[in-house]
Structures are given as structure tokens and as C-alpha cells.
Amino acid sequence: MIRLLSLCWLLLLPLSAQAAIDAYEFSSEQNEERFQQLTGELRCPKCQNQNIADSDAPLAADLRREVHRMVEAGESDNSIIDFMVTRYGEFVLYRPRLNETTWLLWYGPFVLLGIGALVIVLISRNRRQRQVAASASATSEGSRQNGYQPSEGLSPEEAERLNQLLQRDKDQ
Amino acid sequence: MNNRKLFAFVPLAVFIVLGIFLWRGLSIDPTELPSELADKKRPIPAFELPSLIEPEKTLTPADLKGEVALLNVWATWCPTCKEEHGFLNRLARDEGITIYGINYKDEPGKAREWLRRYLNPYQKVVLDQDGTLGLDMGVYGAPETYVLDAEGRVRYRHVGAVDAQVWETLQQVMQKVRTEAAG
Incomplete structure (x- = not known):
């Protein structure tokens, strides 16, 4: 039995004897x-x-x-x-x-990270501004004669007309 | 509103840029390495090695100067060298091209036997048994063929066998180097 075991042990030995080149x-x-x-x-x-x-x-x-x-x-x-x-x-x-040709390789990832951070900041700021604007217009709604502020992309005449139309709806 | 519309084109732009890079990648052979010697028109690095054909003689870079020539790195253990040997013989015999050889990490006896049996296209053969010259030149696989100008500077390197198609390129380079020297 012991002989068998030691033989098995011998089988394992070469595996650990992998030599370097x-x-x-x-x-x-x-x-x-x-x-x-x-x-x-x-x-x-x-x-x-x-x-x-x-x-x-x-x-x-x-x-x-x-x-x-x-x-x-x-x-x-x-x-x-x-x-x-x-x-x-x-x-x-x-x-x-690090030289001119590898500059992009070394710093490119950080530049991309910076662009990503910038985009996130811009988006969140944009969203916050819109929220503030929305709540402001909601609170000023009651106190204003004209409930609607001329919005972006409308000329003064168009804004006037829009307000008239809104007014007419309210009167009915 | 306008910004929104522009954003819709971002994926397309990304796709086009990626496409250009990948398309270019198709025509790049990653196994082809640039040669530092040829890129910077460096002279053959200093060496002092015996000649294969006349073992008592010592060769130095000065022996490879004088005219626009080919320098061919070869060995008897390299099957592609055997493949190109006939073509080199033809270049030396029919076109009168000066070809120098570097016998790279080889057995001199075998190499001499090879030249006897397959004919010798080389004017001089440097015996680089340890591959030290090859290492200094940036040789990474035999065969390699270099174009040398009259001052012994490396102007071009080709890795792999020289055949009719490769010879066309080598010939153009040699012609350019010759007119450059004349002008």
C-alpha cells in the first residue's frame, strides 16, 4: 500500500519540475x-x-x-x-x-472622461434651470394678468396673438 | 430644437470615424515591422566578422560600400531562403546587381556547401554565426533583403523572399538612390 502511494506521489513530481527555458x-x-x-x-x-x-x-x-x-x-x-x-x-x-505620437494614447482616456463629465454637468444644469423656470411660472400664474410669458421662438406679434387666444379660451 | 437635431447625427459621425479607422486597419499588415535602419537612413552598424568564402579575411562595413547594392540575410535552416536563392542568382548573373550576403546564425560548413550546390550570387558573405550583426541591424526573420546606397547606408528593407514582384519595388528604390546620388 505504501509502495503504491509513493508511486502515485512520484507521478505527481514531474508536474512541479517544469523548468524555465x-x-x-x-x-x-x-x-x-x-x-x-x-x-x-x-x-x-x-x-x-x-x-x-x-x-x-x-x-x-x-x-x-x-x-x-x-x-x-x-x-x-x-x-x-x-x-x-x-x-x-x-x-x-x-x-x-510619452511623445507626440503617443500623447493621445496616454491622455486620450482622461480627455474622454473630461468630456463625459462636462456633458453630465451641462445636462443636469439644463434640467435644473428648466425645473426652476417651470416652478416660477407656476407660482406667478395667478398674479399675472397675462398668464403666458412669450416663449422662445415666437415673435412679439405671435406672442401677443397667442395670449389673446388663451385669454379668449379663459373668458368662455 | 436645432441642437436636438444635431444630436441625432452623433451616432452616424461615430460610425463614420470608426469605419475609417477599421477600413485603414484592413490594409495594414501587423507582421510587417518598420526598419529603424531604413527609416533613418542609418549606415550598417559597426562589425568585424570573418568572410564565409575566405575565412581568413575579416569584413567590416567599409567592405559593403562603393555602390548601390542589395544585402541579403540568409541561412541554410531557412526554407524561404532556398526559395529565393534562384532569383538572387538570376539578379546577380543577368542584371549584374551587386549582392552582399549575411550568413545569419548558421553553420559555416553547411553554408559553404549550399553556395557550392546552388551557386553563389554574393560578392561577399559576412559570417554572422552568433547573430550579433543581425541583432544590431534589427533582423527579426530570415530572409531579409536591404538596399544599400554607395555610402553603405540602409535605404530599404524587405522581409521575406525576393521574387519578381518584390524586385520591382527594390529596383525602383535602387534607381531612386542612384539618381539621388548623381543629382
Whole structure:
């Protein structure tokens, strides 16, 4: 029974032993972290929609090797990213840099949010004004001789005529 | 009242704008990458690598200067390179085009055997066994073919096999570069 159990246990082992594609030695934990972050953020030019950490393409392996070399050589993140961009273009950046062409990409959502907020403010203000106007005309109804204020879009003559018609209805 | 009417056209306007973007998207090939070298007319990055054909000789970017030429990145492991090889041979033989080669991440023995068997269209072949030159040039898949001007600057890059149709484009670029240099 124990033998059977241990055999079953052995079956489980290979599942947890999935090795990474390549093993790199790092001189410090910080370097390893930077390597992970950079390879996670750089896009593989060959197998698009994968970062170079994830990709199995030979080119991605070359790029990982270069990133490892530069991280260990103590180069800054910026110079490593520059290295990639001068070779493969802005395309390789999963986090695009802020410049004229990416301005819309970075700030567009906030602009849209602002437009949305503006529309909401305008609509609610418009509605409130209409409510105030409606209640004002309702309270002044009794005290006014002419119950109807000339409304928008009517010329003075038309307003006069409308009031006469309303007056006639009231008299009947 | 008028504002109301205008609002009715908002969905139509949105639809038209979306339509323009999506329509444009249809004609964009996302696998085609712009070449930094060609876009900025940069010279071939510095290298010092052995020649495939004469292993004792060292080649540098200066060896690729002098005339408007094609630079072809190839390898024996690349099936598309085999496909285009005949066409390159014809260009070199019949059209008298100067073609340089970069043997990219390959085994030199196999590469020499390949040139013996399928003929050699290249005037010089740089042996880039580790792919360092390829990396510096932004090569992302063999075959790639570059147009170089007489100063050794990159003017155009094509990714994929060179055939009659691609050659038409390459020829136009080469012609343009030549007249530019003359004028």
C-alpha cells in the first residue's frame, strides 16, 4: 500500500519540475528583478503579442541574453530600452514612451472622461434651470394678468396673438 | 430644437470615424515591422566578422560600400531562403546587381556547401554565426533583403523572399538612390 502511494506521489513530481527555458545567473536579487521586469515589458519582434520573457523564438532568446548581459554590466533601464528601440523600433515597447505620437494614447482616456463629465454637468444644469423656470411660472400664474410669458421662438406679434387666444379660451 | 437635431447625427459621425479607422486597419499588415535602419537612413552598424568564402579575411562595413547594392540575410535552416536563392542568382548573373550576403546564425560548413550546390550570387558573405550583426541591424526573420546606397547606408528593407514582384519595388528604390546620388 505504501509502495503504491509513493508511486502515485512520484507521478505527481514531474508536474512541479517544469523548468524555465534558460537559466541565468544573477549577481544580485535586484538585477534579477530588473531582468524579469525588462523582459516582461519588451515585446518579441518575431512572435508578436508575446514578450521576450515568454517567447520561445530563437530571437527572443538572443534578446534575453542581451538584456541579461546589460543588466549584469550595470546599465540603466533606459539605456537597455534605448538599445532595443534603436534596433527594433518603438514597436518593442509594451509600455510606449510619452511623445507626440503617443500623447493621445496616454491622455486620450482622461480627455474622454473630461468630456463625459462636462456633458453630465451641462445636462443636469439644463434640467435644473428648466425645473426652476417651470416652478416660477407656476407660482406667478395667478398674479399675472397675462398668464403666458412669450416663449422662445415666437415673435412679439405671435406672442401677443397667442395670449389673446388663451385669454379668449379663459373668458368662455 | 436645432441642437436636438444635431444630436441625432452623433451616432452616424461615430460610425463614420470608426469605419475609417477599421477600413485603414484592413490594409495594414501587423507582421510587417518598420526598419529603424531604413527609416533613418542609418549606415550598417559597426562589425568585424570573418568572410564565409575566405575565412581568413575579416569584413567590416567599409567592405559593403562603393555602390548601390542589395544585402541579403540568409541561412541554410531557412526554407524561404532556398526559395529565393534562384532569383538572387538570376539578379546577380543577368542584371549584374551587386549582392552582399549575411550568413545569419548558421553553420559555416553547411553554408559553404549550399553556395557550392546552388551557386553563389554574393560578392561577399559576412559570417554572422552568433547573430550579433543581425541583432544590431534589427533582423527579426530570415530572409531579409536591404538596399544599400554607395555610402553603405540602409535605404530599404524587405522581409521575406525576393521574387519578381518584390524586385520591382527594390529596383525602383535602387534607381531612386542612384539618381539621388548623381543629382
